[in-house]
Amino acid sequence: MRLTIEPLDLQRDLDLLHGWVTHPRSVFWMMQGASLADVRKEYGDILANPHHDAFLGRADGRPAFLVETYDPAHSVLAGRPELAAGDLGMHVLVAPPDGAPVAGFTPQVFAAVMEHCFADPSVRRVVVEPDAGNAAIRRKNVDAGFVELLEVPLPGKTAMLSACTREAYEAAAGLGAVAHLTPALMERAHRHLVAKAIAEYSHERLLAPVADPERPGWWTVTAGPSSYSFSARRHALEHWVVDPASIAPMPDAQVFVAELAPVLGIPDSLLPVYLEEIASTLAAAAWKLRHRRVPVTDLVDASYQEIEAAMTEGHPAFVANNGRIGFGLDDYTAFAPEAGATVRLHWVGARRDLSRLTLGEGLTEQSLYAGELAPLTRDRFAGRLRALGLDPADYLYLPVHPWQWTNKLAITFAPDVARRDLVHLGEGDDEHQAQQSIRTFFNRSRPERHYVKTALAIQNMGFLRGLSPAYMAATPAINDWVAATVEADAELRSCGFSVLRELAAIGYTGDAFHRTAGPSAHRKMIAALWRESPVPQLAEGERPMTMAALLHRDADGDALVTALIKESSLDADAWVRSYLRAYLRPLVHCLYAYDLAFMPHGENLVLVMADHAPVRAFMKDIGEEVAVMGELPLPAEVERIRGTFPEDVMALAIHTDVFDGVLRFVAAILDEDGVLPEEEFWALVRATIEEHAADHPELAAAAARYDLLRPDFLHSCLNRLQLRNTLQMVDITDQAQSLMFAGTLRNPAARQETR
The missing domain is CATH 3.40.630.30 (Gcn5-related N-acetyltransferase (GNAT))
Incomplete structure (x- = not known):
């Protein structure tokens, strides 16, 4: 009934x-x-x-x-x-x-x-x-x-x-552990996700909503045999803000996607995988509605990790963004970032001659382990090896995700464990907290210690979240070069821009999968890296905050960025100027001066806040997501990051990754909340780029070549990538060749004479 x-x-x-x-x-x-x-x-x-x-x-x-x-x-x-x-x-x-x-x-x-x-x-x-x-x-x-x-x-x-x-x-x-799986909460989750699907699929021109001639602000989309009406507002960059409560009839996100599958271009063989990711995203949304109701007023002065756990949306553009296929319900509550639980990483001894540890400048194996593991912990690990008749000198210490040990290493790599090529050493002593990127951990016990990024063989948002030992071997060298380049640049220093280096990478390659002919996900199961923490680099009165927080709305619809602006001593115009100087200007400079592009989305950038306003930024996740797109001389071990791209694609390092990937969301939030009209926001973006050009006439040729203020730019689409291949949406070794386009977008920051 x-x-x-x-x-x-x-x-x-x-x-x-x-x-x-x-x-x-x-x-x-x-x-x-x-x-x-x-x-x-x-x-x-x-x-x-x-x-x-x-x-x-x-x-x-x-x-x-x-x-x-x-x-x-x-x-x-x-x-x-x-x-x-x-x-x-x-x-x-x-x-x-x-x-x-x-x-x-x-x-x-x-x-x-x-x-x-x-x-x-x-x-x-x-x-x-x-x-x-x-x-x-x-x-x-x-x-x-x-x-x-x-x-x-x-x-x-x-x-x-x-x-x-x-x-x-x-x-x-x-109800117990499934107290969040109620009709009322699931209805809210369906409405929210379908509203996001309509907005992002329309943004990528997969859908074309039809305006209702009798009701201004109302639209209709057709999905197979069904038709949905809704109210929405459109902003710059074809950004849609859909009212979830207005969608009629009551939507079911899986039905909506299944009906649209032919239009979305999802291969029949992969549709079930995408629907499973949709279901998991719904389950996570319901859990967050039930357990993670944190008003933004409580986040304005919250700590770094309190904010990290309070984020509820995940990636702002991807519709199926909380897939996490492989996690059970107990895994979700133990390891999902929004659960905010503390975790003790497991450690294994990996036989030295079957593993590779690469270290950044100024770091040795001894100093790495001394900085990350207490002496008693190292003694305990060595004692465990000796108890098995093994010499600790023959092993490297490798951190692994608890889920990875239980579900992969102890099963899929059972022969390696039996041979003592891998030895389980037990839990570490430090409490860690999962970050929004899910496989990266912040040290709660000792915040000055490094982040730890681990392999995690779950399917999430178009990828199996493994780490390749071979690919990561160059990571410390790449980070050293990027950090040295940034630190030597006077403009970047004046903006306070710096990088959190990935200082060390380790991977085990002694398994049977590394002896097969072709590459496979199984080669990415046992690896980790260490990244600098921002905490030791903060001055008094500063606090770190993930940039993803600027896109966050709480369960009542209140935006954190709006609350931060109201709490600061700056007006909205000055606050946004400070933010753009900390975020946009350094990225533009790196592009002009070095043809150097980052992947600067919300979770890859840590803002440093003072008086509730961003004053500088740390860039992270350098090894996998940085590219040099020109002829700049590079050390041989860093050459991997060089790529050759058409000039209009090169400009997407700002147009897509910054304008479309981050700023369109911030601009719409501020406009919707009546804080700053979007025309004024984009005028500030334009002014930031023009001010940089005026300060650096020596880079005029590069500025003209990239032409960031052109009237329009290529419309590169993210969901199209995931919809085309839900298992591996891009080849990480050649990401540019995987891009999918949907015409061009009008540039809201374009020069006034070209608008």
Whole structure:
């Protein structure tokens, strides 16, 4: 039986309501002799009261029950010491049966009503005050998890004040670990994801919404046999902001994608994989709605890792962005970034002659391990090897993700463990926290210690998240060269721009998979790298924050970037100028001066905040996501990062990765929130680029060649890549050749004379 709850329509439902509340079975409702006018006034007053609501419940579409919710602090219970913040009052009336009673119907209704109440994550307890003489309803309350507190005198009755916490309800309902998988939360997840799908697929011109001629701001899209209407606003760069609540009919994200599969170009053989990633993204969204409701006001002064765990959207452009295929529910709560749990990494001894450790400048094997592992920990690892009759000098220490050890190394690499080519040394002593990039960990016990990036063989957002020992061997040398180039540049120093170096990389290659003819994902299962932490490089009064946070809206729709601007001493114009100087100007300079391009999306950049405004930035994830696109001389071990590209593609290092990948979202948020009109935002972007050009006439030829202020630029699309191949959307060794385009986009930062 399908139970639904909708707002009461007094004009439509009055006769029905009158019959219910005056029925002899409803004696405890205290309206036995009420006239139609009495009922109209009573419920008219309720609907007009901002602290009281009334709802009609249906069973398979048939009116079947009445629900009232109210704020106890604005009721006859006001002032009682038993009340607490997060309380929601509730009344429920099951309609008299019009035929034979349905066994178990009332408990089903009660469960649906409790779910409705707890669908709002801000609700911590449901409060009821039934007549103390109503033994039947009191038993049902207790069965549902209510605790009877005390009898209280109320107008017309002596009530048994009772309360049910969220945890007690979930325990009584047997929900446990799947408490987030409720119809109400899943509906919000579906609506949010379909709104994002419409927005991003339309942005990439996979969909073409049709304007409703009779309703300005309303649009329609057709998906196979279905048609969906919605309200939306369009911003620069064909950026859509779709209202999730407006989408009709009620959408199902998997059905929506399946209906669109021919249009989206998803191969039939890969559609199930994409649908699985959609399902996982929905599950994660519901979990975050249930467990991760952090208002942006609490994040304005939050710590680096509190903000990292509070991010709820994932990648802003990819629709299926929380796939994580391979994680079970227990893995999700243990290892997902939004869970915010601390993790102890596992360590293995990898036989030295079957492994490779490469180190950055100024680092030795001894200094690396001394900085990352306490002496007692190193002694414990060495003791474990000696207990097995092994010489510790024959082994390197390699950190692994706990999931990777349990699900891959101990199974897929069982022969290597049995040969003692890999030896499990146990957990490390430090507590780590997963970052938004999921396989990278921040050291919570010792924040000054390095990040650790581990191989993780789950399928997520178009890739199996492994690490290649062969590919990473050059990572420290690449990082050394990039860091030296950045540190030697006066312009970059003046902007405070620097990189977090990946100082060391380690990988094991003694397995059978490295003896096969062709490359495979199995060669990327046992590897790790260490990256500098930003914490030791901060001055007093500075704090780090992932740039992804600037795109974050909380469960109530409030934006963190808006809250930061309001909290700072700067006006919106000055705040954005400071941000663009910290972020955009250094990237433009690297491109002009060195043909050097980064992958500067939100999670790859750490902003340094002072007085709630960005003042400088750290670039990270250098080894895999940096390119030199010109003839700049490079050391032989760094030559891998050189690429040859058409000039219009070279400019996409700013046009796609910065303008379209980050700034279109920030600009739209500020415009939507009434903080800064998007025309003014993009004028500041243009001014930042023009000011750099004026300060560096020696780079005029490069500025003309890249022409970042041209009228339009190639429209490079991300979802198209994932839709084409959900298992490996690009070849990481030749990413430019994998790009997919959808015409051009009008450049909102273009010179005024070309606009």
